[in-house]
Each structure stands twice: as C-alpha cells, then as structure tokens.
Amino acid sequence: MFKYDLIIIGAGPGGYTAAIRAAQLGLNVACLEQEPALGGTCLRIGCIPSKAMLESSELFREANEKFSQHGIVLPEVKLNLATMLRRKEQVVGILTRGVDSLFKKNKITRYLGHGRITGVGKVLVEGQNGNTGLEATNILIATGSKSAPLPGVETDGDRIGTSTEALSYPEVPGHLVVIGAGYIGLELGSVWRRLGAKVTVLEFLNRILPGMDDEIAAEAKKIFERQGMEFRLGARVTAAKAKAAQCVVEAEGSTPLTCDRVLLAVGRVPNTDGLGLESVGIKLDEKGRIPVGDNFATTAAGLYAIGDVIRGPMLAHKAEEEGIACVEKLVTGFGHVNYNAIPGVVYTQPEIGSVGQTEEQLKTAKTEYRKGVFPMLANSRARTLAQTEGKIKILADAKTDRILGVHLIAAHAGDLINEAAVAINFGASSEDLARSCHAHPTLGEALREAALAVDNRTINL
Numbered sequence: 001m002f003k004y005d006l007i008i009i010g011a012g013p014g015g016y017t018a019a020i021r022a023a024q025l026g027l028n029v030a031c032l033e034q035e036p037a038l039g040g041t042c043l044r045i046g047c048i049p050s051k052a053m054l055e056s057s058e059l060f061r062e063a064n065e066k067f068s069q070h071g072i073v074l075p076e077v078k079l080n081l082a083t084m085l086r087r088k089e090q091v092v093g094i095l096t097r098g099v100d101s102l103f104k105k106n107k108i109t110r111y112l113g114h115g116r117i118t119g120v121g122k123v124l125v126e127g128q129n130g131n132t133g134l135e136a137t138n139i140l141i142a143t144g145s146k147s148a149p150l151p152g153v154e155t156d157g158d159r160i161g162t163s164t165e166a167l168s169y170p171e172v173p174g175h176l177v178v179i180g181a182g183y184i185g186l187e188l189g190s191v192w193r194r195l196g197a198k199v200t201v202l203e204f205l206n207r208i209l210p211g212m213d214d215e216i217a218a219e220a221k222k223i224f225e226r227q228g229m230e231f232r233l234g235a236r237v238t239a240a241k242a243k244a245a246q247c248v249v250e251a252e253g254s255t256p257l258t259c260d261r262v263l264l265a266v267g268r269v270p271n272t273d274g275l276g277l278e279s280v281g282i283k284l285d286e287k288g289r290i291p292v293g294d295n296f297a298t299t300a301a302g303l304y305a306i307g308d309v310i311r312g313p314m315l316a317h318k319a320e321e322e323g324i325a326c327v328e329k330l331v332t333g334f335g336h337v338n339y340n341a342i343p344g345v346v347y348t349q350p351e352i353g354s355v356g357q358t359e360e361q362l363k364t365a366k367t368e369y370r371k372g373v374f375p376m377l378a379n380s381r382a383r384t385l386a387q388t389e390g391k392i393k394i395l396a397d398a399k400t401d402r403i404l405g406v407h408l409i410a411a412h413a414g415d416l417i418n419e420a421a422v423a424i425n426f427g428a429s430s431e432d433l434a435r436s437c438h439a440h441p442t443l444g445e446a447l448r449e450a451a452l453a454v455d456n457r458t459i460n461l
C-alpha cells in the first residue's frame with residue numbers, strides 16, 4: 001500500500017494545477033488520470049484543440065475574405081483539412097507532454113488508471129495491468145465533466161456527435177446542425193462555417209448565450225448572422241437520428257432539418273461515474289454535482305472536490321483557481337476564490353468577454369448603476385486591424401463608482417477581459433480605470449474610453 005499526503009483524481013487544469021501547487025507547498029502528491037495524456041478535457045478535447053481550429057479556420061476566412069483589403073492577392077486559397085487537423089493534434093501533444101514534464105519537475109507521482117474511492121483516505125487505481133491500492137491523508141476529486149446527453153438525440157460517435165467529434169470531422173460538412181447556442185455551439189459552429197459549411201443553430205431559448213449580458217449577446221447574434229450562421233431560436237430539439245447518408249433533426253418551434261452532421265452542445269454534466277462516492281456516504285445534488293462547503297470540503301473526512309464536479313461555472317480557469325485555493329487552505333490555512341472576478345470568454349470572431357455582473361443581474365438585484373459603452377469602430381487600433389465590430393460596456397455602482405461588471409464583444413476580447421478582471425479583483429472604480437494610462441494605439445484604450453463613458457466624458461467619440 002502506497003501512502004501520500006494528497007491524492008488527486010483527475011489531471012485536467014483543476015487537478016494538475018492543484019498537484020503542482022501542493023508539491024510546491026511540500027506535500028507528497030499522487031495524481032491519478034485514466035487517459036494516457038495528461039491535461040484533461042481542456043487540453044485533449046476541449047479548450048486547446050478548439051482554439052487551434054478557431055485560429056486556423058479564421059486565417060482561412062481572412063485569406064478568402066480580407067487579405068485583398070490589405071493588398072495581398074493570392075491566386076487561389078485552398079483548404080488542406082488534413083494538415084489543419086494534424087497541426088491541432090501537434091499543439092495538443094506539445095501541451096499535454098508539457099504537463100508530464102511539470103509533474104516530473106515537481107516530483108508528482110502519476111498513476112495511469114481509473115480512481116475509485118474505497119473508504120476514508122483510500123483509493124483504488126484500476127489500471128490496464130491490474131489494480132493498485134493507495135492511501136492518503138487527503139483526497140481531492142477533480143474529475144471534470146462530460147457532454148450532456150439530450151433525450152431523443154441518438155449520438156453515434158460519428159455524424160451525430162459532441163464537441164469531441166466536431167473537433168475532427170474528416171471533411172467539411174455540407175450542412176451542420178448545431179443544437180445549443182452556448183459556448184461550444186458558437187465556437188465550433190464558427191469553425192465549420194468559416195471552412196465552408198452551411199451552419200444552422202437550433203436554440204431552445206429566445207436568445208443566444210444564456211447567462212451573458214443581453215446587449216452583448218444580441219450584438220453577437222447580429223454579427224454571427226452577417227458571417228452566414230443561421231439561427232432558429234425558441235426551437236427545442238426533441239429528436240435527431242442518422243438516416244442513410246443524412247441526419248434528421250426535429251425541434252418544437254421549427255420545421256425538421258435534414259443535414260450531414262449534428263453537433264450536440266446543450267451543456268455538460270459532472271463526471272462522477274465509478275468514483276465510489278457511496279463508500280464514503282456522499283450524496284450528489286439535483287444536478288449530479290458533489291456538494292462542498294466554502295473550503296471545498298465534502299461531507300466525508302479528508303475528501304475535497306473542485307472544478308466542474310462542484311457548483312459554479314464549468315470553466316478551466318475557475319477549476320485552477322479552486323485547486324490552488326483548496327490546497328493552500330489545506331497547508332497554510334488560507335485560500336480564497338473571488339467568484340465575482342472570474343472571466344468568461346467565447347472565442348468567436350470577434351471574441352466575447354464577460355466578468356462580474358450583467359446589466360440584467362443588476363436590475364434584478366435593484367442595484368443602482370451607471371453604464372459606459374464604447375464602440376470598437378472608434379478605436380484606432382481596431383481600425384488598423386480592420387476589426388471594428390463590437391463594443392465594450394462597463395457597469396459601475398451609481399454611488400461608489402466601483403466596477404460591477406464588464407462585458408465586451410471585440411477583437412481580442414479574451415485578452416482585454418483580463419484587465420477588467422484585475423480591476424474588479426482590486427475593487428477598482430471606473431475612474432481608476434479611466435485614469436490609468438493605456439498605451440496608444442491599442443485595443444485596451446477602448447476599455448479606458450468605456451470607463452470614461454461611465455462619466456459621459458469619452459475623448460474619441
């Protein structure tokens with residue numbers, strides 16, 4: 001029986017980051033992962049491969065539609081999808097192997113196999129060549145999530161599939177139907193639209209991107225429609241079946257659709273299969289999540305959980321923050337996550353970024369606020385990039401001027417939003433942001449102008 005200070009089940013961004021931090025703090029750490037490659041869904045079949053495909057497909061679109069504006073004339077732009085897919089796999093390989101190196105550097109013991117809790121402080125690693133029993137003072141569950149199924153939608157791992165299949169279609173579908181206008185549907189729908197597919201998005205609600213600020217989501221929909229994406233809102237999908245060479249998708253509020261491929265993207269559910277939680281008396285909540293207290297402790301002694309298996313947004317960076325806070329609290333007695341300063345990014349073109357409260361949340365809470373909006377059209381750097389679509393919105397407390405929320409659709413919004421997250425984390429006012437010198441010409445100046453707009457004193461509009 002091998003004994004550790006901490007056993008972490010799952011080597012996704014939450015688990016591997018927690019393992020490294022715990023090792024830095026002097027713990028003897030083991031990390032269990034059932035997949036041969038480390039890095040979890042995010043690195044293997046999520047954030048990283050999708051961003052690689054988003055980058056490649058956007059370059060393809062620009063070469064077709066935008067290069068000529070810059071005076072770059074290409075005789076003919078051709079797609080080599082096999083090369084594009086190979087590059088994506090190379091990016092994934094480099095990053096997952098990088099986690100292996102980090103584990104070696106930090107002296108973290110890695111076990112390949114499925115982790116099953118068998119009692120307080122006890123884990124069984126079920127590997128291909130037999131089982132290994134482990135013991136630990138503390139155990140941290142970081143097993144992430146998997147695609148949510150939808151009754152009536154018969155996924156076949158090929159033509160009717162999830163994001164995993166949509167990252168590797170061997171040819172550009174003639175017509176792709178996407179079920180769900182959330183993060184995954186819009187990102188992967190964009191990839192195949194740019195590569196030439198007709199894309200129809202069926203969304204149950206009467207809007208896209210639920211949870212995001214309404215004004216920004218409405219702007220996004222207009223832009224995506226200009227890019228050729230078709231939306232059917234108020235369409236609740238009830239069935240999807242593969243029939244001969246085609247798929248048929250049925251939805252309430254929409255005529256049936258015949259297409260080549262279907263991407264199911266209606267959310268994700270926590271991964272707790274075969275974890276042995278019953279052996280320590282843990283009962284899942286109504287959404288299948290592991291209930292935890294403030295310091296990520298479950299109801300079982302010495303058992304903690306972070307990331308997609310617990311409450312809160314299913315985001316890699318949220319899991320990382322929680323992993324660090326959890327092990328720091330264990331070792332030092334202090335550990336904290338500011339859930340109000342966790343940004344969300346949709347990596348479409350333009351990207352969409354959001355942090356803090358939306359305007360709708362402020363209205364519901366009857367919080368008095370002031371609002372500053374600045375269009376990217378008036379930002380000089382956006383003009384030089386020929387990426388002037390979108391806008392930035394800052395919401396600040398009407399009395400204290402403290403920034404409560406920042407929402408933007410703009411080129412490189414995924415990078416711009418981090419400045420807003422830092423501002424919120426430090427309790428900055430819109431005046432603080434407005435009085436911070438921003439380099440010229442940069443996209444970040446638009447964020448400053450939006451902060452000036454809170455007080456009706458933009459300069460460049």
Ligand code: NAD
Pocket residue numbers: 150179180181182183184185187202203204205208209210235236237238264265266267268313314315344345346347
């Ligand atoms: P999501 O929750 O973002 O969106 C799912 C959408 O499906 C919703 O708009 C919902 O109304 C719709 N829907 C549900 N049932 C439906 C039905 N029967 N018919 C039609 N529409 C229906 O989920 P997702 O896009 O699958 O993403 C899953 C998770 O992965 C999210 O929690 C997200 O945070 C995470 N993710 C994040 C990123 C990123 O950070 N860039 C990228 C991908 C995924």
